[in-house]
Amino acid sequence: MIARFRILLPYVLYLRSDAQLSPHRFIHDPYQITIHPPYQAVIDPSNVDPSSDVAAREILEQLGPASPPKVSQSVYMDGIPTVRANTLQIDFHRDDFDRRVAAVRPDHSEDPLIRLAFELVNGLLTSIRSVTKAGHIKPLGILGSNWRLDYVTDDCRELHHEADKIRRKFGSSFGWRICGTNEEVWSKAHTLSSTYRPSNWESLILDAEALLPDVGPALVLAAAALETLISVTLNHLASLANLPSGLWEWINDRGDYRKEPSVEEQFDVLLRTLANKSLKDQNQLWEAFKNLKGARNAFVHDGVAAIGGKEVTKELAYIFVGQAKEIIDWVEPLLPPELRRPKLEHQVEFQMFKTIIPPTISGATA
Numbered sequence: 001m002i003a004r005f006r007i008l009l010p011y012v013l014y015l016r017s018d019a020q021l022s023p024h025r026f027i028h029d030p031y032q033i034t035i036h037p038p039y040q041a042v043i044d045p046s047n048v049d050p051s052s053d054v055a056a057r058e059i060l061e062q063l064g065p066a067s068p069p070k071v072s073q074s075v076y077m078d079g080i081p082t083v084r085a086n087t088l089q090i091d092f093h094r095d096d097f098d099r100r101v102a103a104v105r106p107d108h109s110e111d112p113l114i115r116l117a118f119e120l121v122n123g124l125l126t127s128i129r130s131v132t133k134a135g136h137i138k139p140l141g142i143l144g145s146n147w148r149l150d151y152v153t154d155d156c157r158e159l160h161h162e163a164d165k166i167r168r169k170f171g172s173s174f175g176w177r178i179c180g181t182n183e184e185v186w187s188k189a190h191t192l193s194s195t196y197r198p199s200n201w202e203s204l205i206l207d208a209e210a211l212l213p214d215v216g217p218a219l220v221l222a223a224a225a226l227e228t229l230i231s232v233t234l235n236h237l238a239s240l241a242n243l244p245s246g247l248w249e250w251i252n253d254r255g256d257y258r259k260e261p262s263v264e265e266q267f268d269v270l271l272r273t274l275a276n277k278s279l280k281d282q283n284q285l286w287e288a289f290k291n292l293k294g295a296r297n298a299f300v301h302d303g304v305a306a307i308g309g310k311e312v313t314k315e316l317a318y319i320f321v322g323q324a325k326e327i328i329d330w331v332e333p334l335l336p337p338e339l340r341r342p343k344l345e346h347q348v349e350f351q352m353f354k355t356i357i358p359p360t361i362s363g364a365t366a
Contacts, residue, residue: 288323
């Protein structure tokens with residue numbers, strides 16, 4: 001029997017149209033494994049767009065190879081037209097698999113076979129990234145990808161239906177990045193000067209959010225946004241305080257960074273001195289600040305964002321960046337109006353709907 005795993009890539013791997021790549025076969029007890037060369041799926045790429053009316057289940061039905069694949073006449077490799085490959089396939093060979101309905105795990109991330117499939121996919125993608133120096137090739141997550149696993153016979157035929165056994169598992173994911181423009185947005189944008197430029201800390205936090213789900217880089221920029229913000233804020237507050245001449249400059253520039261205030265001291269001691277408030281008094285925000293700083297330092301020094309020895313997940317990275325935005329909201333009122341971000345009186349609200357399983361499919365087992 002074969003457990004056939006297919007996954008749609010969020011990027012394209014170009015192949016020469018005359019390429020004859022060989023599958024990679026090896027044993028990983030208890031499986032004999034075949035990793036096939038990337039191929040172009042039947043799927044129309046426009047169907048993957050979150051706004052598409054095509055149901056997620058229908059997309060997963062189209063992960064088989066296109067025959068023949070569409071050849072690009074605009075991208076050439078070594079003078080040869082190319083094929084846009086967007087799918088990987090791994091076959092797990094074994095005498096039998098546990099396909100009992102009762103054994104299906106609600107969380108696919110706890111499924112040993114699915115976890116192994118993603119380990120192999122990410123191992124291959126990481127190797128391709130390193131060999132080709134293609135920085136946009138990134139590892140994929142179980143909860144953030146479109147994939148399916150089919151159990152078929154050794155000659156690749158569909159299994160007969162058995163009420164107490166499954167024949168397929170699948171996972172589907174869609175993400176939206178939305179910018180809405182209504183009358184208030186349009187009007188507010190035009191109230192800003194044509195020479196308006198956002199503050200550095202605002203650009204940094206927006207860039208951090210845009211980098212998600214790339215954990216490390218997003219956390220570095222989020223931490224930099226907080227560092228820049230507190231520096232600007234303290235400089236403003238110091239200019240209003242009756243400080244002895246030269247004291248503020250001496251505090252912040254002593255010729256040795258180890259003698260200068262740390263970011264923690266800026267958010268705590270100096271902010272309390274100049275504004276009679278400290279981030280440390282906000283328990284949740286202070287903990288969020290410390291976690292973000294720790295994860296950022298781990299990434300910068302060790303290459304992996306981690307807290308307490310545990311790697312920061314993509315889901316946790318979203319939370320950290322969101323908490324950084326909450327800290328900005330807490331600090332920003334200390335700045336004069338001209339240094340604050342433009343804000344809307346009413347937030348733009350969206351409702352979006354995505355069909356997962358089309359109405360014509362009933363009683364299907366995921």
